[in-house]
Amino acid sequence: xMNLITLVWSYLKAKPLNTFLNVLLLGLGIAVITVLxxxxxxxxxxxxxxxRGIDLVVGAKGSPLxxxxxxxxxxxxxxxxxxxxxxxxxxxNRLVKSVIPLALGDSxxxxxxxxxxxxYTDLYEADxxxxxxxxxxxxxxxxxxxxxxxxxxxxxxxxxxHGLGADGHAHDQEPMVCTxxxxxxxxxxxxLLFTNVGTVWAVHEExxxxxxxxxxxxxxxxxxxxxxxxxxxxxKEITSLLVEFRNPMAAIQLPRYINAQTNMQAASPxxxxxxxxxxxxxxxxxxxxxxxxxxxxxxxxIFLALYNSLKERxxxxxxxxxxxxxRSRLFVTMLAEGIAMTLMGSVLGLxxxxxVLFLFTWWVKEGSQTGFTAYVFYTxxxxxxxxxxxxxxxxxxxxxxxxxxxDIHKVLAG
Amino acid sequence: MVEIKSxxxxxxxxxxxxxxxxxxxxxxxxxxxxxxxxGKTTLLHLLGGLLRSQQxxxxxxxxxxxxxxxxxxxxxxxxHLGFVFQRxxxxxxxxxxxxxxxxPFLAELPQSEERVNEVLDRLGxxxxxxxxxxxxxxxxxxxxxxxxxxVNKPDVIFADxxxxxxxxxxxxxxxxxxxxxxxxxxxxxxxxxHDQRLKAKITRQMVLPA
Numbered sequence: 001x002m003n004l005i006t007l008v009w010s011y012l013k014a015k016p017l018n019t020f021l022n023v024l025l026l027g028l029g030i031a032v033i034t035v036l037x038x039x040x041x042x043x044x045x046x047x048x049x050x051x052r053g054i055d056l057v058v059g060a061k062g063s064p065l066x067x068x069x070x071x072x073x074x075x076x077x078x079x080x081x082x083x084x085x086x087x088x089x090x091x092x093n094r095l096v097k098s099v100i101p102l103a104l105g106d107s108x109x110x111x112x113x114x115x116x117x118x119x120y121t122d123l124y125e126a127d128x129x130x131x132x133x134x135x136x137x138x139x140x141x142x143x144x145x146x147x148x149x150x151x152x153x154x155x156x157x158x159x160x161x162h163g164l165g166a167d168g169h170a171h172d173q174e175p176m177v178c179t180x181x182x183x184x185x186x187x188x189x190x191x192l193l194f195t196n197v198g199t200v201w202a203v204h205e206e207x208x209x210x211x212x213x214x215x216x217x218x219x220x221x222x223x224x225x226x227x228x229x230x231x232x233x234x235x236k237e238i239t240s241l242l243v244e245f246r247n248p249m250a251a252i253q254l255p256r257y258i259n260a261q262t263n264m265q266a267a268s269p270x271x272x273x274x275x276x277x278x279x280x281x282x283x284x285x286x287x288x289x290x291x292x293x294x295x296x297x298x299x300x301x302i303f304l305a306l307y308n309s310l311k312e313r314x315x316x317x318x319x320x321x322x323x324x325x326x327r328s329r330l331f332v333t334m335l336a337e338g339i340a341m342t343l344m345g346s347v348l349g350l351x352x353x354x355x356v357l358f359l360f361t362w363w364v365k366e367g368s369q370t371g372f373t374a375y376v377f378y379t380x381x382x383x384x385x386x387x388x389x390x391x392x393x394x395x396x397x398x399x400x401x402x403x404x405x406x407d408i409h410k411v412l413a414g
Numbered sequence: 415m416v417e418i419k420s421x422x423x424x425x426x427x428x429x430x431x432x433x434x435x436x437x438x439x440x441x442x443x444x445x446x447x448x449x450x451x452x453g454k455t456t457l458l459h460l461l462g463g464l465l466r467s468q469q470x471x472x473x474x475x476x477x478x479x480x481x482x483x484x485x486x487x488x489x490x491x492x493x494h495l496g497f498v499f500q501r502x503x504x505x506x507x508x509x510x511x512x513x514x515x516x517x518p519f520l521a522e523l524p525q526s527e528e529r530v531n532e533v534l535d536r537l538g539x540x541x542x543x544x545x546x547x548x549x550x551x552x553x554x555x556x557x558x559x560x561x562x563x564x565v566n567k568p569d570v571i572f573a574d575x576x577x578x579x580x581x582x583x584x585x586x587x588x589x590x591x592x593x594x595x596x597x598x599x600x601x602x603x604x605x606x607x608h609d610q611r612l613k614a615k616i617t618r619q620m621v622l623p624a
Contacts, residue, residue: 002512002519014507319503322464323562324492324521326485409465412499412574413455 008336015309022302023345026391029294030349030384035356036284036291037380042372044277047073050188051269053123055251058082058090058258059240064267065275071102071240072269074112074188077163078104081237082264084223088231090241090258091224095250100242101225103200106160109150113140113160113176113193115200117226120242121182124189130154131180137198137228140176144184145191152178152193160203197226197238299395302341306334306399317403318411331404338396339389346388350381415440415602416461416570421470423456433457433470436620438602440569443593445613446606448622454606455574457622461604462495462572463487475569492521496563496601498592500575503559504547510534510558511543517565533561536598537591553584557591564595571596573605577612585611 012019050072059067060080069076091099100123103115114120118133121141131154134141142152152158157175176199184190223231225238243266245251251268258266317330358374416438424430431453438444446454459465461472463479471478475494482490496517504513511530518525534540537557542550550558556576563571573592577585589612596603605612613619 001525002515006512007508007516007519010507010512315501315503316505316507319499319505320516320520321488322462322491322497323517324488326488328485329520409459412464412503413459414501 004333004336007333008340011337012340015305018305019341022298022305022341023348025298025301026295026342026345026388027348027352029291029298030346030388031352031356032287032291032294033384034350034353034381036287037384038353038357038374038376038378039372040284041378041380042376046187046372047273049186051273053244054242054269055245056243056254057240057267057269058087058243058264059267061263061265064265065272067240067265067267068269068272070104071242072188074114074192078239079265081239082241083234084225084229084236084238085232085234086262086264087225087238087241088223090243090262090264093254093257095246095254097244097246099225099244101197101238102240102242103197104239105200106162106203108146108152108158108160108193111143111146111150111191111193113195113200115195115197115238117196121189121194123242124185124187126185126189127183129181129183131178134179134195137196137202138174138176139179140193140195140199141180141182142178143182143190143192143194146193147181152181154178154181158193196228198228201236295391298345299342299391302338302392302395303398306338306396307402310399310402313403314406314411315414317406318408321406321408322412327404327406330406331400334400334403335393335396338399339392342388342392342395343385346385350384415442415475416444416604417471417473418461419471419473421457421460421467421472423453423460423465423468430468431456433460433622434620438604438618441597441600441602443596443603443616443618444605445616445619446604446622447613447619448608450608452622454608454622458572458574458604458606461570462497463491489522492517493523493566494569496566496568496571498556498559498563498571498573498576500578504550504555504562506547508547509543510539510545510547510550513547513558514562514565517562521566523566529565533565536595537561553580553587556580556584556588560588560592560595564599564601567599568601570602570604573603573607575607575609576605578607578609582611585609589615 054072057067057071059071059078060082062079066076067079070078087099087101090096098119100119101116102120104112106113128141129144129147131141140158146152156178158178159175176195182189219228219230221231223229223233226236229236243254245254255266255268258264320330321327354374357372361372361374417436418433419435421433422430433453446457448454456465460467461474463482467480470480472480477490479487479490505516508516514530514533515525531540531543534543537560539554539557539561542554542558547555547558571592576592577588580588592603592605593615603616605616
């Protein structure tokens, strides 16, 4: 059976190299756009997902971006420590609804150990896969990726290292015990181990233990932040404090107060991630521009291929008219040829784009750890398909009009 | 079947060509003779609706094709007329079979594989059915062009210099095929040519003045 599709396909197949080149060129452009689109989309979703419920991060003075990267995304080092009693003061501020302490500094096989409380894991709606939550000091719960990649199981005894590197100085202390493993959440907590703030203190205060006698005094006025110590302790330190505002006024007043009146600094996750995007955005814009150049060149190439073929095709077009094809039919056939090429190009491009993301998540350990996936399709990809339809029409419009105008008598009388 | 009355055509900037009135009965064959430039092809294209006449009436199969709209004319051409041109313009990107199926496809008639086989068999081309057009010899290609012209069982077949590029042997073969196929289909055959070899084959002749 002959139909429009077999007809168009036959003509495309008659010039395989030409067709292949055009489709490939467009495909490459679309692939770059697809990768950027899917990556960017997931990246933004991840960031939004990880920032959830955290209005402000308070830590030692330094780079605000570093504080955010360290305290929320756990990809940078702490800016320093803040005094526990200062943090307590802040927690009592009427603009603060709730605070979560973070004590960082140790890692297990490159996975960060976070001294905090259950409020932090609740923030990410973490659930236990097996075992039970940590309670006492020296008990830890492992995130899903830690369990999967560092092979941490319930009941394992873990010796932490100082810092984030796998080759950091090992503490020769009594090991921590893993009491539970979390379900995968596809957020940053999959790559963390959780314990009490007290555990982090215990590991680091080891050397001092020789000097002070271990004076196990009962806690009389428990600190609102770390209940295992007395409130107002002037020695203990934590890395940072995640703050939830009580009202919108706090967004204006609280950062100003903290930055001006205390030894701590306040950093807004929303503001700092927006700043991060604008820094990364430059690179993405360059790539995007490159992709548009590719697409423009391929569009030009498709247009030229169709336009040049018109001269040799005019006999074919006239013959088709003599067999009963109307002008509009030739017009549609020509359009269909352009659309077929751009559609194939964009399907190839989408496939290549997802292929690249698949390879990325497959090869790069960090890819799968950050929860990126190649198996996500966004509605914007439908827009790419729709756009390629439009591109096909634009490329083939002039040749199609020429085909429409073919003077069959002139051509056939030739 | 074919009838023209006071038909005229003027190319831009040239004197109008006036064509003599004539009438052909169904199944009657006719030769349009004349030197090149005498307007043979023009008349053939006017008759086939490939060119719109500026004056007069052209009746084919009880239809005045000068009164048809552009798309109705296209449709009429596809259904009732078949063409064989001097250069056997087959669609290069398609196979022999696809070229033949294009005729009913473009005329919006049912596509019949049987009819294709029948016509190819009649013209001795059944073994070339799935060949690509560029693989055909000159003679084979001309026969495929004839096959394509008759596949829709047209009422009238127009042939423009179908034999002038062929040697005596092929000329004989092609003209015989054209005539016998046309007669089998009960189609009227109109051949525009300056090829003297055809004169003996078709007795009804119209000579266009130079």
